[in-house]
Amino acid sequence: MPRRPGRGTAALCTGAVLLSGCSGGGPAGRRPPDVPSAAPVPVPASPASPTGVAGPPVDPARAPRTPGRARALVAEVIAGPADFGPAARPGLPYESDPGQRPVLDGECDWRQRPLPREVLATRTRSFRIPAGPGREAARLTATVTVYRSSDDAAWELARAMEDLMRCPAQRLREDQWVGALFPAALYAGEQDDSATRDAFSETGEFHDQSGGPYPYGWSAARYGPVTVAVGVRGGPGTGRESIAPLVASGRARMLLRAGQRIGRWA
Template sequence: MARGAGPSAGGGPDAGPPLDPARVPRTAERAGELVARVLPGPDAFGPGIRPDRPYESEPDRWPVLDRWCDWRSAPLPRDVLATRTRTFRVPGGPGRAEARLTATVTVHPDALDSAWEIARSMEEVMRCPDQQLREGRRLTSLFTSVLDYGEQAGDWAQDAFSETGQYHDGTGGPYPYTWSQGRYGPVTVAVAALGARGVPREALAPYVAQGQARMLHRAQLALGRAGSGRERAEYAPDREGA
């Protein structure tokens, strides 16, 4: 997508409560506080979910897909104030191994920057349908879909983008892979589900949907305009788990 023909920074009429510009973080410190409020703990995904190791990404690093379609870690770019990723384990069972979940929150200086993050995510899948992850893991046969306002995301996301494909962990597979990203104002949230032996794709979808909805809701509570009906509500933080 050419930058001159890029996405809109605003949401449609059903894209959540109006954003309050006065509540948008302007510094890395304030953005980091917002990330901490929005990121889910294990309880956000349901019973039995536990933190993986490592649990959280480095706060001053950012994943970049290079020209060879390999993911690498890089310093935060100027259009990212703060970002963090948490990784979780989904319990296994008879005939099922443990699957993995990741949840990411990123805060940009403004809504246009967050819209461009989603545009770049779409470009990356078109450019690299096969991608190399760390530790010998890789994604293949990636396919994307984009949702307009009101489709599935309802009135929660101003933009919604998802990708599906296959996950190879170096020991077997391929296993199902699903990733979904949404945006509210300058905040993007994303959840990925990495399958495992005996875990069907339909078993992963509820984790992705629930985690993304929880994060978008929290972003709206933090940044929505007073009087919208969703702002300043109190919520208990997710239990971090053992």
């Protein structure tokens, strides 16, 4: 993926900020210490991930050029509860402010900022998968962002990787943070994402006032000027192996819809 110099620390919207249910505006502070891992307890099964997604080249004539067209595309691509299985329910709030997104500052704290010029439209939805009365097994987010160009989208994904290397622990607000973050990057359809030009994932641990660590995963992928991302945070006792299929399924379904709408089909 290309690297764009001198662009500061704005990054592709991370699922951790939105999974926390906060605005990303907490004060800077000392990074919290690591704490022991929790024992695994399964969450409800996710739907099978689409496989063998064939990604056609992007058709420039179908790619949005205005904020209005970009907002329409976002609405068609973004995941709904059914994309995460029959147990998934809308979260509260269900959708984020479309005029802002989180930005990782120099102190590794997340803060809300207005959309930059290169972003035409973005939207994030939140979901929950209950594990039982009064306890949630998982919280999820799905994000779709449309950029002015494919290069803008690629540079933004590259900055997300750079931010993770710079800040392996990140504060969401005073009493919520993620740590022990581990990255993985794919390029040009490696592994099973033949629709993907670039992809980036991170796994780690989420902590809040109720305790932790709880398993956390986030994955983003790019199709031309469109990026899609899914974040998942497990609840008390949730196993990491239970959240990975949720991330893969949601991301693959949104990528498929993006290709159907702006791909060049013979």
